[in-house]
Structures are given as structure tokens and as C-alpha cells.
Amino acid sequence: MPDRRLIALGVAAVACMVAFLLTGLRGNIAFVLELRAIKLAALLQVGVSIAISTVIFQTVTGNRILTPSIMGLDALYLFGQMLMVFLLGGIGYVSLDPWLKFGVEILTLMALACTLLLPMLKRRLDMGLMLLAGVILGVLFRSLHSLLARLIDPNEFAVAQSASFANFNAVRSDLLIFATLVTAGAAVLAWRARHILDIVSLGSDAATSLGISWVRTVTGLLLLVSGSVAVSTALVGPVAFFGLLVVALAERIVDTRRHAVLLPAAALIAIVVLVGGQTLFQHALGNSSALSVVIEFIGGILFLLLLILGSRR
Amino acid sequence: MIRIENVSLRYRTTPILHDIDLTIPKGGVTALIGPNGAGKSSLLSLIARLQPLQTGSITIDGLGVDSTPSPELAKVVALLRQDSVIASRLRVRELVGFGRFPHGRGRLTQEDCNIVNQSLRQLDLTDFADRFMETLSGGQRQRALVAMTLAQGTDYILLDEPLNNLDMYYARTLMQALRAIADENGKTVVIVLHDINQASAYADRIVAMKGGRVVGDGTPAAIFTPDVLEGIFGFRMRVETFDGKPLVLHHL
Ligand SMILES: Nc1ncnc2c1ncn2[C@@H]1O[C@H](COP(=O)(O)OP(=O)(O)OP(=O)(O)O)[C@@H](O)[C@H]1O
Ligand SMILES: [Mg+2]
Numbered sequence: 001m002p003d004r005r006l007i008a009l010g011v012a013a014v015a016c017m018v019a020f021l022l023t024g025l026r027g028n029i030a031f032v033l034e035l036r037a038i039k040l041a042a043l044l045q046v047g048v049s050i051a052i053s054t055v056i057f058q059t060v061t062g063n064r065i066l067t068p069s070i071m072g073l074d075a076l077y078l079f080g081q082m083l084m085v086f087l088l089g090g091i092g093y094v095s096l097d098p099w100l101k102f103g104v105e106i107l108t109l110m111a112l113a114c115t116l117l118l119p120m121l122k123r124r125l126d127m128g129l130m131l132l133a134g135v136i137l138g139v140l141f142r143s144l145h146s147l148l149a150r151l152i153d154p155n156e157f158a159v160a161q162s163a164s165f166a167n168f169n170a171v172r173s174d175l176l177i178f179a180t181l182v183t184a185g186a187a188v189l190a191w192r193a194r195h196i197l198d199i200v201s202l203g204s205d206a207a208t209s210l211g212i213s214w215v216r217t218v219t220g221l222l223l224l225v226s227g228s229v230a231v232s233t234a235l236v237g238p239v240a241f242f243g244l245l246v247v248a249l250a251e252r253i254v255d256t257r258r259h260a261v262l263l264p265a266a267a268l269i270a271i272v273v274l275v276g277g278q279t280l281f282q283h284a285l286g287n288s289s290a291l292s293v294v295i296e297f298i299g300g301i302l303f304l305l306l307l308i309l310g311s312r313r
Numbered sequence: 314m315i316r317i318e319n320v321s322l323r324y325r326t327t328p329i330l331h332d333i334d335l336t337i338p339k340g341g342v343t344a345l346i347g348p349n350g351a352g353k354s355s356l357l358s359l360i361a362r363l364q365p366l367q368t369g370s371i372t373i374d375g376l377g378v379d380s381t382p383s384p385e386l387a388k389v390v391a392l393l394r395q396d397s398v399i400a401s402r403l404r405v406r407e408l409v410g411f412g413r414f415p416h417g418r419g420r421l422t423q424e425d426c427n428i429v430n431q432s433l434r435q436l437d438l439t440d441f442a443d444r445f446m447e448t449l450s451g452g453q454r455q456r457a458l459v460a461m462t463l464a465q466g467t468d469y470i471l472l473d474e475p476l477n478n479l480d481m482y483y484a485r486t487l488m489q490a491l492r493a494i495a496d497e498n499g500k501t502v503v504i505v506l507h508d509i510n511q512a513s514a515y516a517d518r519i520v521a522m523k524g525g526r527v528v529g530d531g532t533p534a535a536i537f538t539p540d541v542l543e544g545i546f547g548f549r550m551r552v553e554t555f556d557g558k559p560l561v562l563h564h565l
Pocket of ligand 2: 353355395
């Protein structure tokens with residue numbers, strides 16, 4: 001039964017991609033198609049990265065409300081980026097090879113995420129405590145980010161300036177190949193870990209009884225989450241509630257938490273929402289930059305609903 | 314054989330277990346009894362390497378629990394915790410199937426499915442197999458967790474108060490099932506029980522703990538005497554003999 005729903009989701013995702021590529025095609029068709037294909041590739045990566053990172057993060061922390069971005073991971077990424085500008089100077093930063101730059105940024109995020117989050121994940125914390133810690137960490141990184149931004153001079157700031165809102169319309173295409181590699185790698189690793197993730201969702205004690213080395217496994221998964229967050233944040237900027245929305249939808253639709261089904265379902269839904277939504281806004285509503293606002297709005301409301309319903313359960 | 318030597322445990326400065334030396338022979342049912350806070354769960358979690366050993370050593374069939382790779386150990390010993398939390402949106406059959414994880418890393422063969430079905434039958438869960446865990450009653454949930462532990466198929470099975478939430482019928486059924494797998498399949502069952510009459514009826518051996526120490530170790534007939542029980546639980550109770558086994562009238 002979940003398989004049939006997965007197939008339906010797959011069909012919907014492909015339909016959205018085709019619509020995205022072909023709707024309102026005119027002018028220099030080859031040129032426009034190439035542009036759209038590049039953008040489509042970026043959107044696919046963002047969707048897949050966010051789906052993977054959110055599912056894994058929720059499984060590891062054992063709740064369905066927290067996402068990497070609510071825990072401030074994307075803020076952490078931006079902070080790492082700003083730190084590089086601060087240390088290297090604007091010129092130094094810009095003249096870095098983009099691949100090298102992105103590579104260093106991913107590694108920085110992985111290192112920071114592990115030092116900060118791992119102590120919290122060794123034992124599962126109570127949901128309220130996690131949420132509080134996440135909010136505090138998020139605020140902390142955002143303030144550190146703007147502190148650094150104030151310390152460096154305005155010209156250099158322009159280099160690192162990153163929108164505080166995601167913009168699915170202006171994705172970065174210079175990182176395309178590298179980001180594709182990272183996303184594909186993350187997707188393969190996540191898929192191979194699908195059975196382990198099922199066991200991890202039982203919590204540290206049950207997982208240890210079943211032969212999982214908890215700390216090692218959680219560290220690996222956290223690295224995977226960090227890599228995925230780095231990709232999506234680098235490409236479009238921070239997205240607070242998109243992951244939450246996608247995974248909650250996926251869970252409703254496939255009605256299971258088994259990762260062999262949930263992971264692909266979440267990725268497909270992310271693609272449908274992103275690519276389909278972008279097509280819709282671009283051609284039907286004529287305002288392509290509003291998608292992120294709408295997604296965040298709906299996602300934010302869902303977040304509140306889950307919080308309220310969750311606390312009543 | 315589980316061999317526990319010089320094991321002590323402290324949380325920060327509070328000592329929990331004091332120099333435990335205990336050998337649990339292979340095969341049979343051993344009941345661990347003792348008042349709340351005696352350290353029974355702590356001892357089991359050390360045996361099942363849920364927390365690191367601070368001092369001393371524990372070996373299971375010669376495998377050191379702190380030196381043997383975790384996946385290896387998961388094929389030898391299974392633990393059901395006293396307070397297991399269960400992930401949501403999980404069907405009973407899926408949960409029980411997770412018990413097979415140590416053997417196939419998540420891929421279920423036909424043999425695995427047979428074992429899962431057998432565990433489901435043993436705990437009378439066949440009708441619930443496709444229900445979500447959160448839609449079950451407390452006792453049904455507990456039975457599903459026991460089924461998962463049994464499905465792991467280990468030689469050593471540690472159960473921390475598995476009779477919690479079970480009605481009389483299922484408590485008796487579970488004890489009989491444990492007795493059967495000990496007798497017929499040569500499994501070693503270590504079970505924490507608060508109902509000492511269940512311990513008396515089904516266990517070969519009683520280990521009594523109090524204040525982080527082992528204060529009694531012997532057959533039910535040797536431990537379940539008014540004097541020994543008073544030493545453990547702090548009040549006097551009448552003990553009768555029924556069908557050749559001690560029957561403790563602890564509620565009177
Ligand atoms: N995480 C912890 N931190 C501090 N003290 C703890 C912790 N876990 C258990 N203890 C203490 O260790 C002692 C032994 O606890 P344990 O859970 O092993 O008892 P138990 O014999 O299983 O009791 P019960 O019959 O109530 O399950 C208790 O005094 C308890 O307060
Ligand atoms: Mg206990």
C-alpha cells in the first residue's frame with residue numbers, strides 16, 4: 001500500500017518537473033531550457049537535502065517537531081561562512097575557489113554541529129528541553145553572525161551577505177556540480193542507513209540492545225545532516241519550516257515511520273512542493289519570489305499546531 | 314554463563330552498586346528480586362552494556378561486555394527495559410521484526426519472518442500484528458515489547474519487570490512461555506520480578522538485592538523463608554508450602 005502511494009508521489013514529482021521546464025516556453029528555447037534545467041537541478045537538490053536532513057534529525061532526536069533549522073543548524077552554517085570572511089577578509093574570501101570554499105564551509109559546519117549537538121544527543125533529552133536549547137542556539141548563532149557582520153567593514157560584508165529569508169528564485173548555480181555530488185552522496189548514505197535509522201528511532205537503550213553503537217552512529221548521522229543542511233543553505237539560504245512541513249506531510253501520506261518508505265516519500269513531496277510551487281508562482285501568480293514566504297507561513301502554522309497538539313497528547 | 318566480578322557503580326558521588334560478585338549459570342530461569350531502588354535495573358543495564366562499566370568486569374559466555382563489539386553481543390544477549398519508550402507510527406509486526414536486526418542488519422529473510430510470527434504467537438499478538446503500537450493497551454504494548462526481545466533469539470534474555478501491566482492470564486502465560494524456552498531451547502532467562510509467588514513458581518534460582526548489594530542467592534525454598542524475606546523487604550510475612558513450593562502471603 002505505501003508502495004502505491006510512493007509511485008503516485010513519484011508521478012506527481014515528475015509532472016511538476018515537466019511543468020517547470022515546459023510551461024510558457026518562448027523565445028530562445030534552447031537557452032531558456034538550459035537555464036531552467038540548471039535551476040531545476042538546484043531545486044531538486046534543495047528538496048532532497050532538506051527532506052533527508054529533517055527526517056534523520058527527527059529520528060535521532062526522537063521527536064517530530066524539531067528540525068535542523070529550528071535547532072539553528074542553518075544559522076550555524078551562515079555563522080561559519082561569516083567567520084571565514086572575517087578571518088580571510090573579503091578579497092581573500094572571494095578569490096577562494098568556490099569548491100574549496102564550499103568544502104571548508106561544510107567541514108566547519110560539521111565540526112561545529114558535532115561539538116555543540118553531540119553532547120545533547122548522547123542521551124535523549126526531553127522534547128521541551130531540546131526545543132529550548134534549539135531556540136537558544138539559533139538565537140546565539142544569529143547574533144554571533146550579526147556581531148561578526150558588524151565587525152567587518154561594509155564592503156566585505158557585501159560578500160558574505162546572505163538573506164535571512166530563503167529565495168527559491170535566485171538559486172546559486174556556481175555550486176551546482178559540487179552540491180550535486182554532496183546531495184547524491186548524502187542520499188545514498190541515507191538510503192543505506194534506512195534500517196539503522198528504524199532502529200535508532202527506538203532510542204539509545206533499545207538501539208544499543210540491538211547492537212547499534214549509539215554514539216558512533218549518531219555522530220555519523222549528524223555529519224550527514226550537516227552536509228545536507230550546508231547544501232540547502234548554500235543554495236537558497238535558510239528555510240525554517242519547510243522541512244517540518246514536508247516530513248509531516250510525508251508521514252500523513254505514507255502512514256509509517258519506516259525509513260525505507262518515509263525517506264523517499266519526504267524527498268518526493270519536497271520536490272512536488274518546491275518545483276510545483278515555483279511553477280505555479282512563476283506562471284500563474286506571476287510572483288516567483290513569494291513561494292518561500294508562503295511555505296514558511298504554512299510551515300510555521302503547522303509547527304504551532306504540532307506543538308499545541310503534541311503537548312495535549 | 315554470566316560472570317559478574319567486583320562490579321560497583323556510582324552516579325556522581327552516590328554509590329548505587331557495591332562490589333557485586335555473581336555468577337548466573339547457563340540455562341534456567343533466574344529471578345532478580347528486591348525492593349524499589351535496590352539496583353536491579355542498574356545491574357541489568359550494566360550486563361547489557363547500556364552504560365559503561367566503572368569498575369570490575371562482566372562476561373557473558375566469556376565475552377567481555379565492554380570489549381566485545383556491540384553487534385556481536387546483540388546476538389548473545391537481549392534486554393527488555395523496565396520503561397521502554399516506543400517510536401510512534403510503528404506496527405506491532407514491524408517492532409517485533411526489529412528484534413531480528415542483529416542477524417540481518419534489517420533485511421528480513423523467510424526464516425526471520427517465521428521467528429517473528431512465532432514470537433507473535435507466543436504472546437498471543439497475531440490479531441494485533443498490523444495495529445499501530447500507540448493504539449494498543451498498556452499490557453498489549455508490553456507483550457509486543459517482550460515479543461521483540463524474544464524474537465532477537467539470543468541465548469541470554471534479560472527482562473526487567475516484564476509482568477508490568479499484564480493481567481493474571483498473560484502474566485501466567487508469559488512465565489510459562491519463559492519456562493518453556495528455558496527448558497526446551499536451553500535459553501538463560503534473567504527476570505526482575507516483584508511478584509515473588511511468580512518467582513517461586515517458575516524460577517530455578519532467586520537472586521535478592523537490597524541497597525546495591527546481593528543479599529541472597531539460592532533456590533526459592535532457601536530464599537522464601539520468613540526470616541530471609543524480612544531481611545530483604547523489612548516486614549514479616551507468612552510463608553506456606555503449596556504443591557511443594559513456597560507460597561508467600563505478603564499481602565496479609
Ligand atoms: N540516572 C540516575 N541518576 C542517579 N541515580 C539513579 C539513576 N538511575 C537510578 N538511580 C538510583 O539508583 C538506585 C537503583 O536504581 P534501580 O533503577 O537500579 O533500582 P531497581 O532495583 O530497578 O528499582 P525498581 O524496583 O524501582 O525498578 C536508586 O536508588 C535510584 O534512585
Ligand atoms: Mg527497576
